[in-house]
Amino acid sequence: MKNLHFIYLIIITCLLLACNTKETSDSKPKQPNILLLLADDMGYGELGCYGQEKIQTPVLDDLATQGMLFTDFYAGNAVCSPSRAVLMTGKSSSFNTIRGNSGYFGDDRWMRVALKKDDTTVAEMLREAGYQTGFVGKWHLGDPNDVSTWAHNRGFDYAVQEQWGSRFGGLEFDERMHRINGMQDSIFYDVNEWECLDDFRTNLAFNWLDELKTEKPFFLFMSYRAPHGHEYTIGNNTLYQDKNWPEAERLHASKITLLDKQIGRMLAKLEEMGELDNTLIVFTSDNGAHKEGKGHSPNFFKSNGQLKGIKRDMYEGGIRVPMIAFWKGQIEAASQSQHIGSSQDLMSTFAEVAGATMPEGGNGVSILSALTGEEQTEHEFLNWEFQLDGWFRTMPKGGFRQSARIGNWKGVRYGIDSKIELYNLDTDIIEKNNIAGEHPEIVELMQKAFKNRSENEVFPEGGVIQDYKPSDRYKKEQQ
Secondary structure (H helix, E strand, O other): OHHHHHHHHHHHHHHHHHHHHHHHHHHOOOOOEEEEEEEOOOOOOOOHHHOOOOOOOHHHHHHHHHOEEEOOEEOOOOOHHHHHHHHHHOOOHHHOOOOOOOEEOOOOOEEOOOOOOOOOOHHHHHHHOOOEEEEEEEOOOOOOOOHHHOHHHHOOOEEEEEOOOOOOOOOOOOOOEEEEOOOOEEEEOOHHHOOOHHHHHHHHHHHHHOOOOOOOOEEEEEEOOOOOOOOOOOOOOOOOOOOOOOHHHHHHHHHHHHHHHHHHHHHHHHHHHOOHHHEEEEEEEOOOOOOOOOOOOOOOOOOOOOOOOOOOOOOHHHHEOOEEEEOOOOOOOOEEEOOOEEOHHHHHHHHHHHOOOOOOOOOOOOOHHHHOOOOOOOOOOEEEEEEOOOOOOOOHHHHEEEEEEEOOEEEEEEOOOOOOEEEEOOOOOOOOOOOHHHOHHHHHHHHHHHOOOOOOOOOOHHHOOOOOOOOOHHHHHHO
């Protein structure tokens, strides 16, 4: 009888241990979600929390008071395609596959360049780590005629993207038509049915969020349209009607305020799902303010604050951008960071947050320590390389532009044979006083930073294309 009681005791103990083990397993917190919000051509001074006084952005301003605002954060480049390539691969512009909106393929043919197949994207990295991955919006990193280079085939389980056609033939696309998961399906954007394009896209993201497996984390990349100048018409024309502004400026301000509203809708959606508290949210822009559209001027709203230059410039106004991060319980509310970072750092940061393996080739630095208020590793320097493409324009000095930041020193060079300009951002944030002649030793460091690059066949160093003809090797590498 005693033996029987002993056996019962062993069985009960085992059952209790099994229950405890199951409870421990079931209660193990999942990895944090990651929400990346990217504005298109938003300048450093176009949010209230960055000094904007006319355009209303209450949601993002509130997000900054609940999280961290970065004062010295930079886009990957000064225009959309190469900037997004940096963001998606964690490789700085001087080592990236894409260094301009188009590359030179010989015979005066400037064509879009896709990420190489061996460029691991942040989505591919996070999906390998167990994340559900979604993308909605502007991709700009593929070949219009090669669906394998589109977002859905570069790591995103769900991808809705607009697709522009090739300038040299091939498939033709209507920008209003949004392709879902490559060419599998499509949905048409009717401007009369929505407040703006980002309103339409936010609903598409909600469709995906509603289908998620709740036990797995997600990575969602919202690649917004606003305030890009080429959204000439929006559905909501009621905003700022009481202002005596030119119509182009009223449209510009409306797009930013409506973008802010869509981000508010997204935050409310995450709250409704019970996921907001377990989500790292990062908001930034792909480059500085633009001077595009039908009559818009970046000076009207002081879109870059006091910074010099705009989109496509290597001066601060072209590459320094807003950056706000929120993560409840991890990022101190109403905090501010002067850390000098760039979008090449986000992939490394997301890898550390997710416990993912960062692929080789990236040269970003995780800024998780800065986000959580700990001692942060600093870059020795940041450098940018940009090829002003040859579509519809002449190519002065090859269209080749470079800049670098070393501490508070900023170097700029337009043309590989041009003299390097040098500015002390600590005392000259507007980059007005070129003091290169007074600091030859710093100029030499800038020269070394500019040489920190890899060769790229369709973006030759210096942008010099006279008698230059790329081989067929580059396209073969893309296959």
